Amino acid sequence: MGYQVKEVADLAGVSIRTLHHYDHIGLLKPSSFTEAGYRMYSDRDLERLQQILFFKELDFPLHQIKEILDDPKFDRKHALRMHRELLMKKKERLERIIETVDQTIQSMEGGIPMDKKKMFTSFSMKEIEEHQKKYSEEAKRRYGKERVEDVEKKTSRYSEEKWAAIMGRWKDIYERIAARMDRGPEDPEVQQTLEEYRQLITDNFYECTPEIFRGLGDLYVQDERFTRNIDRYGEGMARFLRDAMHVYCDRINR
Amino acid sequence: MGYQVKEVADLAGVSIRTLHHYDHIGLLKPSSFTEAGYRMYSDRDLERLQQILFFKELDFPLHQIKEILDDPKFDRKHALRMHRELLMKKKERLERIIETVDQTIQSMEGGIPMDKKKMFTSFSMKEIEEHQKKYSEEAKRRYGKERVEDVEKKTSRYSEEKWAAIMGRWKDIYERIAARMDRGPEDPEVQQTLEEYRQLITDNFYECTPEIFRGLGDLYVQDERFTRNIDRYGEGMARFLRDAMHVYCDRINR
DNA sequence: CCTTGACCCTGACGTTACGTCAGGGGTTAG
């Protein structure tokens, strides 16, 4: 038992062509076909469609939606929470636009010209786009090359002492870098220390490729939680670290 | 004096290519060019761009935006008010989606499957699309075949007495119809009077085709300002008039 | 049994609103 294309289309408020399209690109393949070749959608297919529409609402491109939904580590609940945030951003954006409309009406009634910058402030999509980038980056980072699961298994087995040793080296590395911030991100000693840092990660957690390493640097600046923690080693440390990591990765790739 | 492409792009948060595109399709042509062929945008161009972005926010296709903005009778203030409404609808839609997200999270936590219909209710774009259709239809109706300008030229030249005469007949027609509302919209006398009505419009304002006449009827119900005015001839008169006009037009087209 | 109307299918080309080069010039600060 299941639903035919038209039923699904009507239920979800999309066109039949859209469903065909999603089938074609492998985003939503019906779980069964009748003998005559009719598409039959199951309840689980409907759920997936709902997910797709959620992400679409946030202007994710379809190929990215596919990646996200196909990922075995995809956590629906976590994803939904992130969605909620993004939706709220969108709502806020709309609210700002409405406000701009109101102001425009007022300025028209008063015959007063509007401030040029203010005219457009509401339209900015930057915030939303950045959020979205963060989201997909987080996903990539979370899964990296190895699965997070594996990493967690690996780490949970470490003994207390080993942990203490690792954290000690970690702290050491951070302190050494912090002490040399005034030398700039390209300072050879800083770069040398970063090599050590990457090795530490690779040895104890997961193979830290340059790409991942670079992403890690970005994360330190983009995610406040990291920024706050790192900046305790020194004002602006997170940014400096990111810059230095970029330099490091650039050099490797040549 | 004016703004270069990049300045405008940054100000409005769109790409340079977008501005080129708008120039190409005639949606937003810069009001001047430097000798070297650089686009220079004026303040008025910026205002137009703002309008464009407003409409874009409501998912109007660019060609329709062009039509609307290029129309000499385009009333910014009225347009903005309609915008506001549409934006509110969008916002409400987002709020519904957020609610659905919340419910989905809840149902996930409880392990209870969700209602299939409820799953999708929030995504429906129908309301917004209908609103949009109404909007562009109203525009078409307001301007009909001839431009309102022409109509106004035509009408403004009428002498006072002629006006009085027309309005007298108008009132007469409305009163006769109001008196026969209990007979239903198909009443021959009502239909006869409608013939007279259409002729009155054609003779004095513009060629009132059946399509326009039908649209006029719709307008009477959809636009409260008309509804209020017409209902002064009798409770429910506007609706009755629309129904009768529909019957009239249906008969003509056979 | 056969037709009719409401479904379904698969190509395949069209469309919208830009993105993204390629190739080449303009302008200004050091």
Add this chain to the structure above:
DNA sequence: CTAACCCCTGACGTAACGTCAGGGTCAAGG
């Protein structure tokens, strides 16, 4: 006078479908 940025015009590419064309399926009714 030469970077470092700005600008231009084609022209092809892309995403997410819309819109035929041509043809099969299926349940209800005459």
